[in-house]
Amino acid sequence: MVPMIELQAVDYTQQETEIIRQVSWQLRTGEHWAILGPNGSGKTTLLKLACGYEWPSGGRVLRHGEELIDLREWRKRIGWIANDLVGKVPKRDLALETVVTGRTAQVGLRYLPTFKPSEQDFADAAERLQEISCSHLAEKPFGVLSQGERQQVLFARARMADPVLLVLDEPCAGMDPGVRERFLAWLDAQLSKPDGPTTLLVTHHVEEIMPSITHTLLMSDGEIAQAGPTSEVVSKATIESAYQTKLAELRELGGRRWPIWG
Numbered sequence: 001m002v003p004m005i006e007l008q009a010v011d012y013t014q015q016e017t018e019i020i021r022q023v024s025w026q027l028r029t030g031e032h033w034a035i036l037g038p039n040g041s042g043k044t045t046l047l048k049l050a051c052g053y054e055w056p057s058g059g060r061v062l063r064h065g066e067e068l069i070d071l072r073e074w075r076k077r078i079g080w081i082a083n084d085l086v087g088k089v090p091k092r093d094l095a096l097e098t099v100v101t102g103r104t105a106q107v108g109l110r111y112l113p114t115f116k117p118s119e120q121d122f123a124d125a126a127e128r129l130q131e132i133s134c135s136h137l138a139e140k141p142f143g144v145l146s147q148g149e150r151q152q153v154l155f156a157r158a159r160m161a162d163p164v165l166l167v168l169d170e171p172c173a174g175m176d177p178g179v180r181e182r183f184l185a186w187l188d189a190q191l192s193k194p195d196g197p198t199t200l201l202v203t204h205h206v207e208e209i210m211p212s213i214t215h216t217l218l219m220s221d222g223e224i225a226q227a228g229p230t231s232e233v234v235s236k237a238t239i240e241s242a243y244q245t246k247l248a249e250l251r252e253l254g255g256r257r258w259p260i261w262g
């Protein structure tokens, strides 16, 4: 099978600083990957290169085996759920209205003069919420939702564009442990579905790599330190080396790996 995305010896330099060096990696349709790595190691830059928001300074990025594709069309098929999006959604827009805006690249339904959703758009949005067991959120203003519920609504919104790839950039940042655990259990159930979209999850926390996220890529100082099955990549030695700190133990429990620092 031709990879959905293939990076071949990719370099990325800005202001004479090498941010990404000689990165080669393949993402195949249906795979779910976690992207780990210390602050500033190049995770977001790698995603931007893979998704076509930045151009490499050297090497090649292939999408479905081709280098030259219409990037505007390609980007439309990527659901990128970043935390800055949460801050951009008007608080009084209802969850259903927020999901509807997944048909455009913008948020804020009441402020989009050129986008007048049809009844079918609203019906599709309701279906997206129903698919992920979140119909009860439809009539709630986005501003009153918990952080976990906001991520669920943005997930449904991303699915309005029928994405081939979902990118979740630190979705659990700022969640309390209960909200986080419920969100992760829900996410794991979504990603375990056979028709679930190919997914990349950026996180700083090893225990957020749920069993459905079968592959992990570890960035270190602009290079891939390791990439492959989560069970091989996420080990005590690699985590200690990546974060330059001691682990007393990396405990396996419930299909997840829990670091005990110190």
Ligand SMILES: Nc1ncnc2c1ncn2[C@@H]1O[C@H](COP(=O)(O)OP(=O)(O)OP(=O)(O)O)[C@@H](O)[C@H]1O
Binding pocket: 014, 015, 017, 019, 037, 038, 039, 040, 041, 042, 043, 044, 045, 046
């Ligand atoms: N356009 C740019 N110009 C100059 N430096 C940049 C640019 N984009 C990124 N960098 C630098 O490249 C490095 C990698 O940034 P990147 O955002 O990819 O890291 P990250 O692993 O996602 O970090 P974090 O975990 O803190 O979000 C950082 O040192 C950052 O300051």
